[in-house]
Amino acid sequence: MNREEIITAVKDIIHTIAPDEELSNLAADVRLRDQIELDSMDFLDIVMELRKRYGVQIPEEDYKELATLDGCVSYLGPKLQGKALKVGV
Amino acid sequence: MPELPRIVITGVGLASPNGSSLPEFRQALLSGRSGVRRYSVRHVGETLAGVCEFDALRWQKRKELRRGTRAGSLGIYCAGEALRDAGLELAALPRARTGVYIGTTEHGNVETENQIHEVAQYQFDLSYWSHHHNPRTVANNPAGEVSLAFGLTGPAYCIGAACAAGNLGLIHAAQMLQLGEIDLALGGGVSESIHTFGIFASFRAQGALASHADPARASRPFDKARNGIVVSEGGCLYVVERLEDARRRGARVLAELIGWAVNSDAADFVLPLAERQNECMRAALARARLEPGEIDIVSSHATATPLGDQQECEALRAVFGDSARTRVNNTKSFIGHTMGAAGALELAGNLPSFQDGLVHPTINVDELDPACEVRNLVLGRPQELGRVDTLLNLSFGMLGINSAVVVRRAGS
Numbered sequence: 001m002n003r004e005e006i007i008t009a010v011k012d013i014i015h016t017i018a019p020d021e022e023l024s025n026l027a028a029d030v031r032l033r034d035q036i037e038l039d040s041m042d043f044l045d046i047v048m049e050l051r052k053r054y055g056v057q058i059p060e061e062d063y064k065e066l067a068t069l070d071g072c073v074s075y076l077g078p079k080l081q082g083k084a085l086k087v088g089v
Numbered sequence: 090m091p092e093l094p095r096i097v098i099t100g101v102g103l104a105s106p107n108g109s110s111l112p113e114f115r116q117a118l119l120s121g122r123s124g125v126r127r128y129s130v131r132h133v134g135e136t137l138a139g140v141c142e143f144d145a146l147r148w149q150k151r152k153e154l155r156r157g158t159r160a161g162s163l164g165i166y167c168a169g170e171a172l173r174d175a176g177l178e179l180a181a182l183p184r185a186r187t188g189v190y191i192g193t194t195e196h197g198n199v200e201t202e203n204q205i206h207e208v209a210q211y212q213f214d215l216s217y218w219s220h221h222h223n224p225r226t227v228a229n230n231p232a233g234e235v236s237l238a239f240g241l242t243g244p245a246y247c248i249g250a251a252c253a254a255g256n257l258g259l260i261h262a263a264q265m266l267q268l269g270e271i272d273l274a275l276g277g278g279v280s281e282s283i284h285t286f287g288i289f290a291s292f293r294a295q296g297a298l299a300s301h302a303d304p305a306r307a308s309r310p311f312d313k314a315r316n317g318i319v320v321s322e323g324g325c326l327y328v329v330e331r332l333e334d335a336r337r338r339g340a341r342v343l344a345e346l347i348g349w350a351v352n353s354d355a356a357d358f359v360l361p362l363a364e365r366q367n368e369c370m371r372a373a374l375a376r377a378r379l380e381p382g383e384i385d386i387v388s389s390h391a392t393a394t395p396l397g398d399q400q401e402c403e404a405l406r407a408v409f410g411d412s413a414r415t416r417v418n419n420t421k422s423f424i425g426h427t428m429g430a431a432g433a434l435e436l437a438g439n440l441p442s443f444q445d446g447l448v449h450p451t452i453n454v455d456e457l458d459p460a461c462e463v464r465n466l467v468l469g470r471p472q473e474l475g476r477v478d479t480l481l482n483l484s485f486g487m488l489g490i491n492s493a494v495v496v497r498r499a500g501s
Contacts, residue, residue: 017152017155018152019151019152019155020150020151020152037152041156041220041221044220045220045221048217048219048220051217052217057216
């Protein structure tokens with residue numbers, strides 16, 4: 001997956017978890033939790049969806065890497081290499 | 090015993106398979122409209138159920154709906170509608186002095202089944218087990234969700250009482266108001282049971298799950314050919330207050346709760362017992378200081394199991410056999426068995442009789458079972474009484490729990 005696909009993948013997961021939030025104008029370099037309402041349970045949902053959709057296991061100590069969309073791209077990039085984007089699951 | 094404060098109902102919020110408000114529900118009961126339909130559930134396949142169609146997003150955001158449970162959502166909808174019906178502004182609620190008491194038959198099965206189904210797709214790797222499981226399955230979940238949704242900081246918990254639970258939520262609300270623990274209560278019951286396959290499978294294993302070619306005719310208490318329970322979801326919460334508080338705020342009073350009783354058979358896990366039901370009814374009447382002959386309508390519990398209906402009818406004959414005035418009806422014949430909501434919903438369906446003077450019937454009796462013959466059983470179509478002053482609402486459940494609630498029209 002390239003950068004755009006990873007961002008689409010993460011946003012699609014966030015949309016499932018926080019369907020009331022507007023995601024089209026999310027800045028990639030600002031913490032997600034500073035832009036939309038996401039609490040720790042939501043964050044665990046994101047991790048769970050990444051696991052279910054892409055088989056990506058994320059250890060707890062790495063959760064901080066997913067704070068921004070840019071962070072998601074750098075951290076998930078190698079793990080999502082060669083995997084197909086799944087949206088609207 | 091000291092004179093206790095008088096307790097009144099000032100608002101109703103409900104979700105029934107045949108109506109999402111009291112006027113809609115009442116209209117369905119007077120026009121003979123069933124809420125039972127074909128329904129499919131995991132592992133069980135095609136069966137029948139009562140399914141609610143209330144607008145869950147009226148009082149919840151999509152995210153809250155996703156995070157919570159169906160029972161929580163039913164509770165929130167009913168609470169919001171009840172508060173509005175009672176003319177209470179959310180901003181002006183005595184939040185710390187409001188109690189939420191929700192009866193449930195069971196809770197947690199839906200989420201547990203869902204999670205097991207989920208991890209089964211991943212060879213039971215428990216890293217796929219949801220962090221939502223515990224907050225969704227704790228026994229206080231529906232009441233807790235109501236407290237969160239409306240910012241109510243008083244006591245909020247559930248009362249597990251099998252199929253008597255709807256009455257128990259209301260009774261508990263009245264008791265807490267009389268004790269002065271709270272100043273306002275939401276009391277009643279909810280059930281999300283149609284979302285678990287276990288309840289259908291267990292009734293089927295017990296030979297107590299209804300089947301019929303026509304879904305609307307499947308729930309048939311007292312009929313000779315009745316063959317079991319139609320499982321339904323639903324909810325009903327009342328705003329309950331002390332009469333003096335209701336008067337002070339100029340509230341419209343729907344009914345006064347004048348008596349109740351709860352007892353136990355101490356006899357069997359599933360089989361009911363007419364003798365204890367009889368005692369329960371008489372205890373509720375005694376608290377209400379009424380004789381059986383002073384009750385206008387008995388809202389029966391009958392679920393359409395062969396033995397259950399028979400036992401209840403035996404108890405009804407013993408208590409009301411000499412009362413020419415008393416009519417008996419049944420609401421499950423329209424909506425199936427809404428489990429934890431049943432007691433509260435069935436009382437609600439009858440409350441408008443104080444205004445319209447009608448008794449809704451029990452439907453689907455083609456041939457009355459001689460063992461279910463009860464004096465003044467209202468069959469097929471509504472009966473006009475002109476004036477209704479008193480109601481007795483019955484709700485019984487597994488492990489032998491019995492409950493009875495007596496209400497009377499406001500101002501009588």
